Amino acid sequence: MSSKFSRLDRFISQKTLIKRKDIRLLLAQKRIQVDGQIAVDTHQLVGPFNQIILDRKVLQQRRAQYWMLNKPTGVVSATKDDIHKTVIDLLDSDCASDLHIVGRLDLNSSGLILLTNDGSWSSALTRPEKKIPKRYLVDLANKISEDYIQAFANGMYFAYEDIITLPAKLSIITDKRAEVELLEGKYHQIKRMFGRFRNPVLALHRTSIGELHLSPELQPGQYRALSDAEIQCISNSD
Numbered sequence: 001m002s003s004k005f006s007r008l009d010r011f012i013s014q015k016t017l018i019k020r021k022d023i024r025l026l027l028a029q030k031r032i033q034v035d036g037q038i039a040v041d042t043h044q045l046v047g048p049f050n051q052i053i054l055d056r057k058v059l060q061q062r063r064a065q066y067w068m069l070n071k072p073t074g075v076v077s078a079t080k081d082d083i084h085k086t087v088i089d090l091l092d093s094d095c096a097s098d099l100h101i102v103g104r105l106d107l108n109s110s111g112l113i114l115l116t117n118d119g120s121w122s123s124a125l126t127r128p129e130k131k132i133p134k135r136y137l138v139d140l141a142n143k144i145s146e147d148y149i150q151a152f153a154n155g156m157y158f159a160y161e162d163i164i165t166l167p168a169k170l171s172i173i174t175d176k177r178a179e180v181e182l183l184e185g186k187y188h189q190i191k192r193m194f195g196r197f198r199n200p201v202l203a204l205h206r207t208s209i210g211e212l213h214l215s216p217e218l219q220p221g222q223y224r225a226l227s228d229a230e231i232q233c234i235s236n237s238d
């Protein structure tokens with residue numbers, strides 16, 4: 001899952017300064033374990049989430065973590081902030097270390113946020129060429145008309161970035177509520193798109209990212225670990 005793999009002998013040598021030729025001897029003496037199994041091959045590839053033990057010393061114990069969280073409004077999608085509470089502050093401290101956020105939401109937006117310490121997994125989700133759809137429920141101040149559907153699908157010119165937004169899908173739910181599906185995440189994108197119609201966004205809630213749907217039982221501020229199937233659906237989406 002991660003691209004940061006290295007040979008077992010190189011990994012141990014870098015961690016312990018033991019020479020690589022001596023590591024062969026340690027392997028022969030069955031003193032090295034990878035994920036609870038005696039290692040036999042100096043060429044074995046190990047990544048950032050393999051447990052590696054030499055004798056009784058744990059050289060690496062880094063568990064991969066994948067969480068979904070229902071971000072409340074008023075909480076910042078950042079790991080540190082001097083003024084507001086962050087999504088990391090919502091997590092128990094024993095799972096919060098070294099996590100990063102996958103796909104931010106504005107301060108006054110709510111809904112699905114993913115957190116992980118696995119950089120390969122998060123970049124598989126966020127690489128622009130993957131065009132992973134993100135769905136939002138949007139409440140508006142004024143009525144939405146059918147014209148919006150075509151305008152969102154055509155894309156809009158954003159002068160600041162000098163880009164035309166990718167085709168976005170807008171479905172009208174009620175006269176002041178829509179679902180919007182984006183294939184990208186430009187700064188304040190949905191607010192700016194409705195801004196073209198002078199229609200202020202009153203509430204914005206992300207419901208899904210690709211195949212990952214915010215669990216309805218998660219109240220604002222609550223979170224849960226992703227299942228193996230949910231983790232795999234991103235890893236396998238190449």
Ligand code: URA
Pocket residue numbers: 104105106107109187188189190191192204
């Ligand atoms: N578009 C916005 O304007 N804000 C968000 O938080 C997400 C998408």
